[in-house]
Amino acid sequence: MTENSTPIATRERTVDGFVREFLRELNFGQGVDLSRASVNDQYLAMARTVRHYLMVRWLETLRRQGELQAKSVAYLSAEFLLGRQLDNALLASGLEDIVEEGLSSLGIDLATLRDAEVEPGLGNGGLGRLAACFIDSLATMNVPCIGYGIRYEYGIFQQTFVDGWQVEKPDDWLALGSPWEFPHPEAAVRVNFGGSVEQYQADDGVVRRRWVPGWSVLAVPYNYMVPGFENGRVNTLRLWSAQATHAFDLAIFNSGDYAEAVRAQTFAENITKVLYPEDSTPQGKELRLQQQYFFVAASLKNFIDEVLPEGFDLHNLPDRINFQLNDTHPVIAIPELMRILVDEKGWDWDDAWSVTSKCFAYTCHTLLPEALEVWPVDLLGRLLPRHLEIIYRINDAFLAELRQEYPDDELRVRRMSIIAEYPVRAVRMAYLATVAGTKVNGVAELHSQLLRDKVLNDFSEYYPDKFTNVTNGVTPRRFVRLANPALSGLITEAIGDGWVTDLDKLSGLEPLAEDAEFRRRFREIKLHNKHRIADVLATRDGTVVNPDTMFDVMVKRLHEYKRQTLKLLHIVSLYEQVTSGRLDIGSVTPRTFAFGAKAAPGYLLAKQIIGLINAVGRTINEDPALEGRLSVVFPANYNVTLAETLIPAADLSEQISLAGKEASGTGNMKFMLNGALTIGTDDGANVEIRRLVGDEHFFLFGLTEPEVEQLVDRGYHPSAYYETNASLRRALDLIASGAFSNGDRAVFEPIVSNLLHEDRFLALADFQAYIDAQARVDAAYADPEQWTRSAVLNVARGGFFSSDRSMRDYIDRIWHTPPVPPA
Ligand code: OAK
Numbered sequence: 001m002t003e004n005s006t007p008i009a010t011r012e013r014t015v016d017g018f019v020r021e022f023l024r025e026l027n028f029g030q031g032v033d034l035s036r037a038s039v040n041d042q043y044l045a046m047a048r049t050v051r052h053y054l055m056v057r058w059l060e061t062l063r064r065q066g067e068l069q070a071k072s073v074a075y076l077s078a079e080f081l082l083g084r085q086l087d088n089a090l091l092a093s094g095l096e097d098i099v100e101e102g103l104s105s106l107g108i109d110l111a112t113l114r115d116a117e118v119e120p121g122l123g124n125g126g127l128g129r130l131a132a133c134f135i136d137s138l139a140t141m142n143v144p145c146i147g148y149g150i151r152y153e154y155g156i157f158q159q160t161f162v163d164g165w166q167v168e169k170p171d172d173w174l175a176l177g178s179p180w181e182f183p184h185p186e187a188a189v190r191v192n193f194g195g196s197v198e199q200y201q202a203d204d205g206v207v208r209r210r211w212v213p214g215w216s217v218l219a220v221p222y223n224y225m226v227p228g229f230e231n232g233r234v235n236t237l238r239l240w241s242a243q244a245t246h247a248f249d250l251a252i253f254n255s256g257d258y259a260e261a262v263r264a265q266t267f268a269e270n271i272t273k274v275l276y277p278e279d280s281t282p283q284g285k286e287l288r289l290q291q292q293y294f295f296v297a298a299s300l301k302n303f304i305d306e307v308l309p310e311g312f313d314l315h316n317l318p319d320r321i322n323f324q325l326n327d328t329h330p331v332i333a334i335p336e337l338m339r340i341l342v343d344e345k346g347w348d349w350d351d352a353w354s355v356t357s358k359c360f361a362y363t364c365h366t367l368l369p370e371a372l373e374v375w376p377v378d379l380l381g382r383l384l385p386r387h388l389e390i391i392y393r394i395n396d397a398f399l400a401e402l403r404q405e406y407p408d409d410e411l412r413v414r415r416m417s418i419i420a421e422y423p424v425r426a427v428r429m430a431y432l433a434t435v436a437g438t439k440v441n442g443v444a445e446l447h448s449q450l451l452r453d454k455v456l457n458d459f460s461e462y463y464p465d466k467f468t469n470v471t472n473g474v475t476p477r478r479f480v481r482l483a484n485p486a487l488s489g490l491i492t493e494a495i496g497d498g499w500v501t502d503l504d505k506l507s508g509l510e511p512l513a514e515d516a517e518f519r520r521r522f523r524e525i526k527l528h529n530k531h532r533i534a535d536v537l538a539t540r541d542g543t544v545v546n547p548d549t550m551f552d553v554m555v556k557r558l559h560e561y562k563r564q565t566l567k568l569l570h571i572v573s574l575y576e577q578v579t580s581g582r583l584d585i586g587s588v589t590p591r592t593f594a595f596g597a598k599a600a601p602g603y604l605l606a607k608q609i610i611g612l613i614n615a616v617g618r619t620i621n622e623d624p625a626l627e628g629r630l631s632v633v634f635p636a637n638y639n640v641t642l643a644e645t646l647i648p649a650a651d652l653s654e655q656i657s658l659a660g661k662e663a664s665g666t667g668n669m670k671f672m673l674n675g676a677l678t679i680g681t682d683d684g685a686n687v688e689i690r691r692l693v694g695d696e697h698f699f700l701f702g703l704t705e706p707e708v709e710q711l712v713d714r715g716y717h718p719s720a721y722y723e724t725n726a727s728l729r730r731a732l733d734l735i736a737s738g739a740f741s742n743g744d745r746a747v748f749e750p751i752v753s754n755l756l757h758e759d760r761f762l763a764l765a766d767f768q769a770y771i772d773a774q775a776r777v778d779a780a781y782a783d784p785e786q787w788t789r790s791a792v793l794n795v796a797r798g799g800f801f802s803s804d805r806s807m808r809d810y811i812d813r814i815w816h817t818p819p820v821p822p823a
Helices: 015-029 039-068 086-093 096-105 110-116 126-140 250-254 258-272 286-307 314-320 333-344 349-356 377-383 385-405 410-416 429-436 445-455 457-462 476-482 485-495 503-514 516-541 564-579 604-622 640-649 667-673 686-693 705-714 718-724 726-736 749-757 763-781 784-796 803-815
Strands: 072-076 145-150 158-162 165-169 181-183 189-193 196-201 207-212 215-227 234-244 321-326 360-363 374-376 426-428 440-442 467-469 550-555 591-596 630-633 652-655 677-680 698-700
Touching (some): 039 110, 039 215, 072 126, 072 286, 086 096, 126 234, 126 476, 126 803, 145 286, 189 286, 207 333, 207 385, 215 258, 286 333, 321 803, 333 385, 385 410, 410 457, 440 445, 476 640, 485 503, 564 604, 564 726, 591 640, 667 784, 686 698, 718 726, 718 749, 726 749
Parallel strands (some): 072 145, 145 234, 550 591, 652 677
Antiparallel strands (some): 196 207, 215 234
């Protein structure tokens, strides 16, 4: 390192050193002194102080990467659901104790500052949170990675309830300042849209085609630190924000039409204004395609022009980078790289394809056919005319290849075309990703199997080696170490602290399942965590929960396939039996049913289901006969922050999707690692959870995927279950009677009628099996020693679900990017 590139001095890692830095930030960064500082001032100063401590590591990581040019991962994702940053930064930098002591010497409570942080909700659910776990793991494992995504000005909406109905509020997460980001307006890049394609004669005499764009916007990068856990590495997450190329069109401005002059700016900045709140159901909106191309074009340009060294021979690109496509949202990167190589660099098509087809890999995160993105060619051609041409050419070459392989099977060839012809001509993004990608992976064993056998079956026959599985994982730093300090302490006391970066070490807890004292302490911690969430809910919503009950928790996006209605039918059925006198409340296991779920604003049935959960909850919670024994809580605005206190308090994890519909689930893993037992179907990663923990510590129920298929093929009639199952009938009748809607039968009629006549996700078919499994839950819970034994074993056998292991699998099966240990 040359002298003038030596980074700033390391901050003094002492309590006094921290206090000095903090006060300096308060004075010089916020312009206040301690006596006048608001909590937000203190939080911002604190966040900046902590990031200063990470700065040397970040600069050093960047410097070394520039020098080594090691093979890296560029994780392209339209969503990164990060959660709060402060705690994670403190943990990664090993500053927790110093900071706590330093702040307390100033009379400041660290917990208060923690609570001042507004989490960046730049994702909808599973897919975005997975991206955040993955970049955490890569940093911790010393793997060079850049995350590329979108800095939405408004993240996932804030959910409120008005009379039990979901009402969305904008998520103004930037309002009070965003101390974790580093804007770089000077490094903005131009992203083009629209216009047309023209033919021209290049200098070498060859006739070529090029894009003549119609309009453009600037993409401004905002960098975020992604600190590894106590390892000196800090990777980068780069989120792009849209800005107008000219803030004002002066000609228009001078002509006096001020509003028109500002319009162009507003139009451009709309691109990153808001996250689309649909989880796995694309709406096919033009602005959405603009978002996708915007961040992908900016990212490729940034990588090629700024991250690669000057003079880099792009023929070697596949040795230097893997662009991982997080579902189909960034797939437009494939024709974009082709365009750069062919149109801008003047390469032959075949050379360009040979490089492009080695740079990308695609992860699919769904099985729902309606979730697979397709872009009508009208829309795509209008927004990105050259890309559409390139896609057509990729498809032509692909179809020609297929016709050679399957000369007598034109039907198959058409099925596999990247271009769909019906109901409108459209580009199938998953097919494009499969054709161009080196690998295609599903996110749990069953999901990958179904991708191979069903959704992408023709492709897996044609490219048998392309398909692989990488089962999802979650970061143990955030979801155990930070979320559950009490359990983390107990684990560390028992097996040392190595588990935080090597989660397989949790297996060392197995023998302790037989240790009565360990079990007692384990139970005590669960109770402590129940009190913790009870306090949070009391303060936040005025909700009362009884910690001396079983916590039965279902938190996830509201979707029919996840079957919140099945859970509700269980609750209503219990209520109905108790209130009709057929069941003695004294014999019912006291339970707190907790829900957390946002519904896409346009998904009306999902919003109705939220209304029904709240209505049932209100009725049960107001019934004095059930007080302290049965209650339903549904805190509004479930997000990463709430997950971190709710999950560690759970006894029972509800993972009850219809088999074959949930790609993986990751909440299921977080619950397991925090000592909850799962009641679940044979779906997604539940399959692996059950295999690892063992049947006797898991409550399995419901149809299997092949059984679902058979039943649907035979013709599924939900009303037959209603007719033949008395408790199901009574529960549905009670809802239909208006018992939860002041006698108004119309309010929840759409839900009842949907279940009786359609029930796309077979809730009624699985009802009895679910009720029987819940009876097994009650029986097991009645024996606290046995229950705790199972809970301990869930933790001990959960090590596989670390996202560090997922990253190892991606590295071995897809990326081949060795870690770069610190110097
Ligand atoms: C979002 C948009 C389009 C397609 C899929 C999603 C999505 O969030 N899928 C979820 O991804 C998670 C991470 O892989 C899985 O655990 C969930 O099962 C899946 O629904």
